Amino acid sequence: MATNFYNGKRLSFDGQLCTVRYFGEVQGTKGEWLGVEWDDPTRGKHSGENGGIRYFECVSKLPTAASFVRPTRRPDPPRSFVEALRHKYASEDFEDPDVKIVYIRKDKNQAPSTHHDKPVRISGKEVEEVGFDKIRKQLADLHELKIVLLDGLCVSRPIATLRERFLNAGSPAEPAALTDIKDTCPKIVELDLSRNLFEEWREIVSICEQLDRLKSLRVDGNRFRDVSLSEAERTHCATAFANIKTLKMEDTLLSWHEIADLATLFPYLNSFVASSNALGKLENGFLPSTITDLTLEENGFHALSDLLPLTKLPNLQRLILKNNKIAEIVTPGSETPVFPSMLSEVNLSYNEIASWAFIDRLEDVFPGLTAIRVAHNPLYQSLYAADGRALSVRDGYMLTLARLGRLKNINYSPITPKERLDAEIYYLSQIGKELSANPQSKEAAIIASHRRYAELCEEYGDPNVHRSTTLINPNSLAARLIKFSFRLSESAERVVKEDVPRSFTAEIPTGFTVYSALGIVGKKFGLPPMKLRLVWETGDWVPAGWDALAVGTAWDSESSEEEDEKGLGVERIPREVELVAGTRTVGTWVDGVEANVRVELK
Structure with missing residues (x-):
């Protein structure tokens, strides 16, 4: 039996593919074993080592790619290309291993036979008689196939075996002109031969050449x-x-x-x-x-x-x-x-x-x-x-x-051009915030880390840089608070009571939601929170066509390119951002540690 196994032999057990890496004894056991590397590296139990002894190496680096199996274990039978093709595309009973198909020629003038009422059995297997008209149709269908998927069907095409078959059939020893595939399915355009039992690249060549x-x-x-x-x-x-x-x-x-x-x-x-x-x-x-x-x-x-x-x-x-x-x-x-x-x-x-x-x-x-x-x-x-x-x-x-x-x-x-415009202005404003948060001694290094800084400044102008005399540690509690200055718009002033202040200041944690901020503002001004809009006045100036709310809106723009291009003029307007009511935190809307917010009625 030893001659049946060799290093690199491909086998399949219960639909699981593997490669033989070792054949011989294993210390502490009786008899011979096959050391196999599973294609599914999670299926095994070790990496080729057992009891501290290395028996073989696996190509996979996972530690569970290998197993030992007895050589007497029966593998799944291999199929030729044509057998696999008929198995998948022309056999109606391939899922029943107890049915054997027998091809017979029927006389058109023969009276229907009554023996079909009972199944015929040969060697314990049920026999189905299939007429040549049906076979001709199946073969014609195979002849027209253009996309063929034979993955995972235990296909192999050992060249040495093919030569032996041709010799036994009285054909030339070198099967250089095989036509078994071409005669069956010559029109294939797309072919999947994945996860099969091929061992040599020559087998693939032998298929494709037809x-x-x-x-x-x-x-x-x-x-x-x-x-x-x-x-x-x-x-x-x-x-x-x-x-x-x-x-x-x-x-x-x-x-x-x-x-x-x-x-x-x-x-x-x-x-x-x-x-x-x-x-x-x-x-x-x-x-x-x-x-x-x-x-x-x-x-x-x-x-x-x-x-x-x-x-x-x-x-x-x-x-x-x-x-x-x-x-x-x-x-x-x-x-x-x-x-x-x-x-x-x-x-x-x-x-x-x-x-x-x-x-x-x-x-x-x-x-x-x-x-x-x-x-x-x-x-x-x-x-x-x-x-x-x-x-x-x-x-x-x-x-x-x-x-x-x-x-x-x-x-x-x-x-879109509009999205690029919005993104570049937003990026430039972020550079401005970074410069503002660091001393002037670091300005050159910060600018050097932004390769497009000079190009963007030439296009949109230099960003606003406001350095505080006292820099805040970004990891401190103060950095997790935003100092909001809320003031009523003219329309909102007209509906509040006279004794209510028109503005107030509050430090709100960056993790508070916009809903929470609306609650604070509504309570202070005596107005229904969900009837209010919070508009952050950033202090930045942007081209007139820039979308003031772009940072918080959906990625895709529905405006046309023609409309986008209209916004590329030189006129500049204040940049404002609405803090849209929702569970998004205020810290994801506002840059910096201070913000002037205008309160409007919806």
Whole structure:
């Protein structure tokens, strides 16, 4: 039995795929064992070590990827490509293992037989007679298939076995002109061969060489034992893969060198996916220059410098790096990557970006960047203004687009001219607040940390800087209080009683909701709280077309671009922000530790 098992052999037990990594005895037990690495690394019990003895190594780094199973355990039977195709697309009874289909030819003139009233049994299995008319229809349907999904069907195509079959059938020893797939389903355009029992890349080539219309190939979750090819085989791949534009190789756990080498076998590849391959720093491997769309999600990148070989892709337009561990632009001792200007869209969501310095340098790395996704990074979960006030996630996105001047799309939302105007003015006001909260000795360093400061000042004018003679520690109790000066508007003055003051001052914690602030104001002025509007007079001046309430409204604007452009004139008006009634805290509305608020009637 030992000859049936070898390192790298693919097996399936009860639908769970695994790879043989060891065959032999295990100390403290009787008999022989198979050491297997499960494709699902959470299914096992150890990492190839038992009782302090290392029996084998796993490709997966998780500590529960391996198990020992008895070699007598019966694996799931493998299928050929055509068997799997018929199993999924042409068999009506494939879910019943006790039914055997028998193909018979029927005479059209023969009278209906009565023996069909009782099932026929052969070797204990029920037999279903299927006429050739029905079979011809099923085969015709297979012949027309364009999208074929054979994932998880225990498909294998061992080349040595194919040669042996052809020899036994009296065919040439070298099955260079196999037509089993082409004869059955020649029109396939999209093919998914994921999570099967393939061991050699030659098996994939042997399938694709018969499908001259194939444009998209998916081989996710396969664990190839051997991806090496001779020079003659590599030359043949240029023909076998000639029409394939999209290739997906997720969760193969191949090295970057192996992945890149296989990708070069596709001469006209445009879209390539190599996610979930435990990749780290990319070295010793270059992808084909034809690639325009590249996805490397869920790997182990820590810095953009880990991707340096990708800067050699002259036609790359879209790069997806979602769900990695990227926190830096460059690691110590590494070269700063600079991608071609063709690359305009980058997805960095679900990484570990935690600083504005990273955001500011993105245009250095991606000079053609116009669309970005940065959602779900630590930076946006704990944002604070210079005065210690907590900022919302939306504030963070506004500051992001303001810092990246060429950006046209953020988090899948197009940026209108009006939104850019609002964001840049808001960003400039935040710089002003930061300058106000720090002594003049730090002004040069603060300005240097905002790369667009001079450009924005030239566009909108310098921000107002009001330095207090006594600076407040942002972590102190005083920093958690806002000194509000409330005054009644002219319309509100006319409805209050004569003995009621027209203004008052109150220190309110930043964590109080706007509802709470309305309650304080309503009680002081003797007015119904929900009949009042609180309007913060910021003291800033903005272009006449700027939306005074933009910071607190929804991200997408409904106004047309023509209307947006009308607001770009030189006339300036006071910037005012309404504290909209709700559970949002006053600290997320107001910048600084003091605020003048006008109280109006609704």
